[in-house]
Amino acid sequence: MDRIAIIGGARLNGEIPVSGAKNSAIKLMAASLLTDEPLRLTNMPRLADTRFLGKLLMRLGVSVTESDGADGQQTLLHAPEITSGFAPYELVSQMRASFNVLGPLIARTGQAKVSLPGGCTIGARPVDLHLQALEALGAKIDLHEGYVYAQAPRGLQGAEITFPIVSVGATEHAMLAAVLAQGTTVLHNAACEPELIDLQECLNAMGAKVEGAGTSTVTITGVARLHGATHSVIPDRIEMGTYAVAAAMAGGEVRLTKARPGLIDSLLDKLEEAGCGVERTADGVIIRRNVERLKAVDIETAAFPGFATDLQAQFMALMTVADGESRIRETIFENRFMHAPELMRLGADISVSGGEARVRGVSQLEGAEVMATDLRASVSLVIAGLVARGETTVSRIYHLDRGFERLEEKLTACGAQVRRIQGDGEPEL
Incomplete structure (x- = not known):
């Protein structure tokens, strides 16, 4: 099993291009099930999660072709017909978001059999709202032996849906299903994350009629069919925030490009409060840290535009060497402090x-062997390793590969000493 090794102490200076958003790309890929014409997605990240979903989509009848074009990395998805409505456990269990193929399958074919996604290390995250x-x-829904059997032989019908709690996944899923429903669907108490706006723009480019994404009320007027389109994936705000924190941690000056700083204003505000220099630019943001030590600040996670839960672990790593005491309150997911014991192995208090x-x-972290517990926790350990004395080795980095594209390459280009160690213990060349 591969590991990441980091030798701490190097300042970061240089430029890091931000990849397309994983959390958006996988829902956009699912939208390819809604049309028999090609959907071309540009600014596509190459990640374990997109590969997992690609395998599932191919099983359902979608051809998936990756290439490099004038617009950068792109993926062409084409489903002239749905050859199977069965999404098995061994594929769905690899990534929870693949459960979102259920709605498009019902919308297009009137039936589907999709595995329940199973548990999650950062909380229950049930699919009951979906x-x-x-x-x-x-849709008529039956649950048997871990599978969802869904039927809507006469097609889906528009409806008024009020979510009892805000759910990004359920909002996205309802949008994906409702675009081909007869009549109008209104989603109340909808999630407002930027990825929902990205999904709306892609669906509308395919001929859908969706409005209101990014607000708590989304209205979808169903259409008879969708057509092909080309859409550029929104920049990944979690990757952008992660590298901003890494620059603040290690010191130096890093320019993040191909990014939208407005997507992480809550984080940038906290970095400034801690004493970090932040300069918003036309295509990204510059992070400068020249002071010896940042100040401790408190954060509380919240739905967008609040402080993202997916940046909480990274910010905690930053606070381990800040001057003073910070309080970090997690309000989105239960059991999302599993990185804390691993940070403590590096000397964090x-x-x-x-x-x-x-x-x-504390004044100094010390390198040690640590283990990733989930995607965001794993990168927090890498960030801590950037300043820990000696060498830090992070195992179980398959979590990292799910959501961070070319992590070692991007950090090394800015001066970090980071390398991947293959399962046999030899550095990857």
């Missing part, structure tokens, strides 16, 4: 009680 939305649209962590900054 299923309730599909039932509201007229952290105490966790329920949904709150208290981080007392």
